[in-house]
Amino acid sequence: MEDKKIIIIGGGPAGLAAAIEANNQGIAPKDILILERDRELGGILNQCIHAGFGLHMFGEELTGPEYAGRFIDIVRERGIGYLCDAMVLSLSPDHEVAFVSPTEGFCRIRANAVVLAMGCRERTRGALNIAGTRPAGIYSAGTAQRYVNIDGYLPGKRVVILGSGDIGLIMARRLTLEGAKVLRVCELMPYSGGLPRNIAQCLDDFDIPLYLSHTVTAIHGKERLEAVTVAKVGDDRRPIPGTEEYIPCDTLLLSVGLLPENELSREAGIVLDRITGGAQVDETMQTSIPGVFACGNVLHVHDLVDFVTKEAYRAGASAAAYVSCACASNEGHEPDTAARYLPTEGKNGVRYVMPQKLNANGDLNADTALFFRVDNIYRDRSVILSVDGKPCAKVKKRFLEPGQMEHINLNEDAIAAIREGSTVTVALD
Amino acid sequence: MNTTVKKTCIVCPMGCHLEAEVSDNGEILSVSGNTCKRGDAYIRTELTDPRRTLTSTVRLCGAGAERYLPVKTTGGISKARLMEAMKALGEITVTAPVTRGDVIVKNFLGEGADLVAGKTVDAG
Ligand SMILES: Cc1cc2nc3c(=O)[nH]c(=O)nc-3n(C[C@H](O)[C@H](O)[C@H](O)COP(=O)(O)OP(=O)(O)OC[C@H]3O[C@@H](n4cnc5c(N)ncnc54)[C@H](O)[C@@H]3O)c2cc1C
Numbered sequence: 403m404e405d406k407k408i409i410i411i412g413g414g415p416a417g418l419a420a421a422i423e424a425n426n427q428g429i430a431p432k433d434i435l436i437l438e439r440d441r442e443l444g445g446i447l448n449q450c451i452h453a454g455f456g457l458h459m460f461g462e463e464l465t466g467p468e469y470a471g472r473f474i475d476i477v478r479e480r481g482i483g484y485l486c487d488a489m490v491l492s493l494s495p496d497h498e499v500a501f502v503s504p505t506e507g508f509c510r511i512r513a514n515a516v517v518l519a520m521g522c523r524e525r526t527r528g529a530l531n532i533a534g535t536r537p538a539g540i541y542s543a544g545t546a547q548r549y550v551n552i553d554g555y556l557p558g559k560r561v562v563i564l565g566s567g568d569i570g571l572i573m574a575r576r577l578t579l580e581g582a583k584v585l586r587v588c589e590l591m592p593y594s595g596g597l598p599r600n601i602a603q604c605l606d607d608f609d610i611p612l613y614l615s616h617t618v619t620a621i622h623g624k625e626r627l628e629a630v631t632v633a634k635v636g637d638d639r640r641p642i643p644g645t646e647e648y649i650p651c652d653t654l655l656l657s658v659g660l661l662p663e664n665e666l667s668r669e670a671g672i673v674l675d676r677i678t679g680g681a682q683v684d685e686t687m688q689t690s691i692p693g694v695f696a697c698g699n700v701l702h703v704h705d706l707v708d709f710v711t712k713e714a715y716r717a718g719a720s721a722a723a724y725v726s727c728a729c730a731s732n733e734g735h736e737p738d739t740a741a742r743y744l745p746t747e748g749k750n751g752v753r754y755v756m757p758q759k760l761n762a763n764g765d766l767n768a769d770t771a772l773f774f775r776v777d778n779i780y781r782d783r784s785v786i787l788s789v790d791g792k793p794c795a796k797v798k799k800r801f802l803e804p805g806q807m808e809h810i811n812l813n814e815d816a817i818a819a820i821r822e823g824s825t826v827t828v829a830l831d
Numbered sequence: 832m833n834t835t836v837k838k839t840c841i842v843c844p845m846g847c848h849l850e851a852e853v854s855d856n857g858e859i860l861s862v863s864g865n866t867c868k869r870g871d872a873y874i875r876t877e878l879t880d881p882r883r884t885l886t887s888t889v890r891l892c893g894a895g896a897e898r899y900l901p902v903k904t905t906g907g908i909s910k911a912r913l914m915e916a917m918k919a920l921g922e923i924t925v926t927a928p929v930t931r932g933d934v935i936v937k938n939f940l941g942e943g944a945d946l947v948a949g950k951t952v953d954a955g
């Protein structure tokens with residue numbers, strides 16, 4: 403297989419949108435290649451059959467497959483290159499991508515620019531340390547979602563769910579509709595990480611109780627899960643002795659968070675962010691390796707696919723610009739300005755800010771958004787964007803919840819205040 | 832005496848915390864907490880005739896390894912009939928090829944909304 407201008411690793415919504423936008427920006431369809439390890443394009447959306455996608459992008463609520471389908475149609479219509487069943491094994495700092503596929507065998511190809519769009523995977527029980535046996539009947543929520551929605555197989559009849567993130571909530575409803583009894587959803591934290599609407603329509607609608615500040619402390623059963631022990635936790639998030647309850651069940655779903663899938667990035671030497679688990683990027687979505695961009699869940703975990711798409715458009719456009727610029731500099735034109743990076747930071751309740759750095763010589767404008775998450779539930783607070791301690795923008799928020807990604811845009815004041823050595827801070831008042 | 836009913840709006844991911852002031856005879860006197868007018872409409876139907884869009888799968892044949900097709904109702908159906916609707920879906924098999932948006936059942940359960948295919952699947 404020949405070299406490409408842009409290789410996109412991952413054919414989920416992020417990869418699809420990056421490819422489409424790179425094409426919009428003048429990269430020919432045949433010079434783009436999406437490599438997807440699954441048998442079809444669409445990524446995790448293929449198993450997310452519930453509605454809740456696309457309100458921002460399309461002004462209507464689509465299911466996951468419908469949302470993905472709209473982008474897959476465009477990729478096919480334009481003849482943008484893609485290869486399914488193609489598992490990428492490595493990426494080198496000089497943009498060489500190695501992959502295996504049943505039709506191509508083992509291949510190494512090079513690209514002028516690479517877009518990372520590998521999505522995320524679920525944290526597993528190993529990362530959790532629950533005491534007890536290791537019987538069958540324990541699944542991550544996403545795996546159970548795949549069983550039910552793609553393979554048509556119900557993992558169990560009496561279910562306890564640990565973790566109240568959106569996937570856990572969605573699965574509580576899905577399993578109930580398919581005839582299982584969801585006994586309860588336990589959440590370690592004193593608040594749910596899921597969208598409030600999902601608590602309403604997935605739990606309340608079916609009278610499924612949500613136990614906040616509760617966790618699973620033991621697993622029982624030899625071959626098959628027979629029961630779990632659930633206990634209340636204190637402020638220190640440790641089980642409170644004497645609060646244990648023994649709950650007979652045949653299935654435990656773990657919905658305990660997602661981790662960006664960054665083995666490839668790590669091996670390539672890309673600098674990762676300790677908090678997001680994704681690459682550190684600038685406002686063009688460029689990672690620490692020039693010409694390698696990242697977007698979607700591989701960059702930071704998103705709750706809404708619409709924002710994945712927007713981020714991926716930016717990454718795709720940046721990759722296209724990089725390719726055009728690299729071609730120009732090969733012909734003897736030096737890029738006119740070197741990057742001058744300023745760090746961004748989150749403070750006072752803001753857990754992280756993405757992008758982690760801004761290029762003061764780049765194209766910072768009112769469309770440059772700083773995405774962030776808060777570390778707790780807050781009511782009636784203001785989000786303040788400041789440069790070197792000087793407040794430049796302020797947005798009032800009625801509710802701030804860790805489960806919802808927020809953003810604040812740069813404004814004229816902030817852009818005017820930015821100079822060499824500045825720090826841009828997002829904080830709550 | 833009037834009562835205040837609290838509901839989370841499920842119309843969009845904002846999830847506004849709605850409050851309706853309801854009089855003794857069930858009349859909705861006022862709605863607050865909504866960011867847009869869809870929230871107002873939502874709590875009014877929610878208190879009289881709650882409806883939900885149903886998404887699920889039906890059996891698929893003629894598409895190789897792909898054996899289930901995602902489907903949805905094009906609008907809300909009565910919340911009380913969701914389990915009945917799931918039973919009805921169990922009786923349906925669709926044959927590929929199928930195109931996203933194809934109507935599988937018109938006026939599903941007589942609830943006014945159609946049941947449509949959620950995905951394009953080629954014959955395989
Ligand atoms: C279980 C689950 C439920 C969700 N529910 C919702 C919801 O209700 N609403 C909502 O808006 N968002 C939801 N999300 C978030 C949603 O997944 C994201 O918004 C979006 O799918 C992320 O897109 P992505 O392209 O970054 O990742 P993905 O959709 O995960 O796509 C990544 C793709 O990369 C491929 N890949 C990974 N590694 C390699 C490799 N080495 N070689 C080749 N290909 C590779 C994967 O196979 C996959 O197809 C959910 C996420 C999960 C995990």
Ligand code: SF4
Nearest residue numbers: 840843846847866870
């Ligand atoms: S009131 Fe409007 S903005 Fe608020 S959740 Fe409902 S639809 Fe969304």
